[in-house]
Amino acid sequence: MRSSRAGLPPRWFVVLFWHVHRALVRRSRGRLGLWRPKPNGWGAMRLTTTGRRTGAPREVVLGYFEDGPDLVTMAMNGWGAPEPAWWLNLQAHPEATAQTKDGTRAVRAHRAEGDERSRLWSRWGEIDKNLDDYAARRPGETAVVVLAPRA
Template sequence: MIFWMHNMLVCIAIIGNILLLLILMKDIVNFINENKVGVPMGGDKQGRYVKPDLSLLGTEHVKRYRESGGEVGHIWNGVTALLLTTIGRKSGALRIQPMIYGRDGSDFIVIASKGGSPNHPAWYLNLTSNPSAEIQVKNKIMKVSARVAKGLERERLWDLMTSLWPNYDQYQERTDREIPVVVLTPATF
């Protein structure tokens, strides 16, 4: 009788561990699907354009990023994204834009590509009018000062950013304007 009860308890423990493993696997699969882990980034190794997943964009991206402290939206199509808040150059209103970013030391690097449009994005024009801005990276909000990278620095940072999002090279081919590389330097207190 004791032997039988012991075997029964061992079986229950094994079944419990299997159920726990299945629950953990489900959580891992959900994380992978939500964060697009393993999905090709913007472009492939041959430099061909790869259409990104556009299911999280614009105001919905901002809303979910803010609500979750960046748990949703910080990883977007396999790259990191921040929220950039600028002051509208005409309206004076706050404008929030999700942006792919890279890091260069303590600086955050963003690209004013607008998908290769002939015109600069509004957020970039706002920064040229007023370089003071704010960014949110995950749940951390910080003041930054913006400047446009030039010359060799621009080339180096462009290479950094196209290594993260190769589609930037295709965006550059779509337009005659030189796509600006913007350096966001956190304020020091």
């Protein structure tokens, strides 16, 4: 039986890791720090959004899995309470660029709802057995974000 509170590293460590990982990806131009999803695992991608207030490009490194041609991630902010800035940016400007180990693609983001959300949440639960415990730390529902290819 799982505990009701899966362990997470301290917030300062999570934030430091994000900064170091993003710097590694940026400095290596994606040669390091990005990987394809493994069977029953997630991959790492770099997502470039448009800032909702500045209009400037903003980069973040995120975990994802593939659902057909779509990339799926979660707006979890390290399981902290606030919504991540990249998700707020996508809500204002849904068109973005995703760089995976396989290359760069133009995408359009949307929040998964209803049956789509349930199916994709279940898939994340297969990858991360503590998903529901982590999600319970947040005050609201964690958005499942689908990045669909743009024409």
